[in-house]
Amino acid sequence: MQTMLSTTRLYEGSETFFTLAGFAELLLREVLIYNGKMKSVMQRIAIQVASQGCEIANLLPVNGKSWWPMVEDVFASPAVQALRYVLLAELETHTEYTSISIDATLRICLSILGQSAKKDTASAYSAGDSVKRVLSVKGRTGAVLAMIPMSATTSEVVTKALSDNMSVIAKQQVKFVFCDNASPKLLTHLSTIFPVLETLALDPVHLPIVYEYSTWRKRTPGSIFLRTIMAKFNKRDNTRTANSWGPFYCGDSTDKLDKAESIMRQKILDRSMSSTRATTIQNALKGDQPWYTRIDYIESLAALVALYPSEVTRIAPGPNKQVYRILWSAAAFDRIEWMFNNMRIRHSMAASECTLLPSGTASNEALHAELNRCFRSTQSIHQSTIRLKLQILCFAKLVSHTSAMYRPTIKQMASSHVLARSLVCPVWTTESWREWCDELSAHRHMNKADLPLKSRRVQEIAKVKQHMLKRPASNSTGSAKASKLPGLLKKKRTAFTRQRKGKLLRQGQHVCK
Known part of the structure; x- marks a missing residue:
């Protein structure tokens, strides 16, 4: 009996338990490979268990909510957390945190239960307890x-989020931060947690993305020209140093554009550059070299406005401004200098360090697109569940990236293939599994596993339910009428939902379902 107890994990409020480390290994692998999509995971595990001729297949939960406590326990186990710390330490050893890019996404938070996308007063949570954004750090x-x-995208909230999720060693490495909202305020707040932080850099890819909002996210000749213009901020000239562009810009508001630059910027607003001059500038543009002066960059934007008048007069959804006015704003002194920091940063780093350096927050945007695909079929989700799924997705990315970066394969492979190969080695040994299970074993019985997210989910369910009862629609008589229907009419029986008599005894009685 004691041997059985020492290899078993039991969960409060559920009859779910597992007694073999192999099952936990299987659950860990399937959850990582299928990005936490429990419907796919349940099917895969059912196949694996049934193919072994094991009758435990009849005891597997058929509802995703019964699997999340097991998933939380597995990913919070000492063995998995130790592996996560090893992967992060490996990144710290290779100075991965020297340059980081941060960006926030909104879409996956829209399906969280109890939150209103329009007003905080219509939410079950307060403004500080809501989850309105997900901050990605690369x-x-x-x-x-x-x-x-995160609950908001203010400098204070972003700084606290980064401070709580980065180790001391990691924070001591950060020198440069790429973002799409660089400002002196954000730089000041981040400097309080990053002691060697030198500057921020504005994302050069964000402007073409906003441009393409007006064309329903389709590439046009104008957007291609703009992408060529902005790509020059990521180029490196081996004959130059960071001093060629002056010191890092940190938000000094005393400097302004000179007279020639101001005149050229006005041509963006007036759209007054001649088409002949604009064509000459476009043909002479060298996409493999960085920008050397501000006026050259402003002149190229003026040429874009002159060459594609039908495109730049469209209104871009989101900013709700005409495109040429957005380009005019991008030619402001502070915006230009924040973007010129991209070239200053790349020329202050060694050439080997810039090989895989992402372009601004472009890699964050790609990650957000992947997150949107993972959550596309999710109609509703609780805060605690989305936190757990983000931990799972982040851990999977860590495993595949460190394997591909520091233990490369002979031929190139997709991230999913590298992840699958990296999960071959077992996480638990027999001894580590017994030690983990012994934490819950007591004299002749098992204690319940401590699952903070599960407890939090119970509170969230109660809070959302209470909030729904306050709505006027909850007082309608439709639900009351449905409750008075005969029992036979409440549920349509099919071949899969027929009543059956379980083989297990619960409190001395057979139970029909």
């Missing part, structure tokens, strides 16, 4: 360092 070579749920 490193110098594109490693996913963190995916953090």
Whole structure:
């Protein structure tokens, strides 16, 4: 009996338990490979268990909510957490945190239960307890360092989120931060947690993305020209140093554009550059070289406006401004200098360090697109569940990236293939499994596993339910009428939902379902 107890994990409020480390290994692998999609995971595990002729297949939960406590326990286990710390330490050893890029996404938070996308007063949660954004943090070579749920995108909230999710060693490495909202305020707040932080850099890819909002996210000749213009901020000239562009810009508001630059910027707003001059500038543009002066960059934007008048007069959804006015704003002194920091950063780093350096927050945007695909079929989800799924996705990215970066295969492979090969080695040994299970074993019985997210989910369910009862629609008589229907009419029986008599005894009685 004691041997059985020492190899078993039991969960409060559920009859779910597992007694073999092999089952936990199987659950860990399937959850990572299928990005936490429990419907796919349940089917895969059912196949694996049934193919072994094991009758435990009849005891597997058929509802995803019964699997999440097991998933939480597995990913919070000492063995998995130790592996996570090893992977993060490996990134710290290779100075992955020297340069980080941060960006926030909104879409996956829209399906969280109890939250209103329009007003905080219509939510079950307060403004500080809501999850309105997910902050993604990527490193110098594109490693996913963190995916953090946040209540807002203010400098204070972002700083606290980064401080809580990065180690002391990691924070001491950060010198440069790429973002799409660089400001002196954000730089000041981040400097309080990053002691060697030198500057911020504005994402050069964000402007073409906003441009393409007006064309329903389709590439046009104008957007291709703009992408060529902005790509020059990521180029490196081996004959130049960072001093060629002056010191890092940190938000000094005393400097302004000179007279020639101001005149050229006005041509963006007036759209007054001649088409002949604009064509000459476009043909002479060298996409493999960085920008050397501000006026050359402003002149190229003026040429874009002159060459594609039908495109730049469209209104871009989101900013709700005409495209040429957005380009005019991008030619402001502070915006230009924040973007010129991209070239200053790349020329202050060694050439080997820039090989895999992402372009601004472009890698974050790619990660957000992947997250949107993972959550596309999710209609509703609780805060605790989305936190757990983000931990799972981040851990999977860590495993695949470190394997591909520091233990490369003979031929190139997709990230999913590298992840699958990396999960071959077992996480638990017999001894580590017994030690983990012994934490819950007591005299002749098992204690319940401590699952903070599960407890939090119970509270969230109660809070959302209470909030729904306050709505006027909850007082309608439709639900009351449905409750008075005969029992036979409440549920349509099929071949899969027929009543059956279980083989297990519960409190001395057979139970029909």
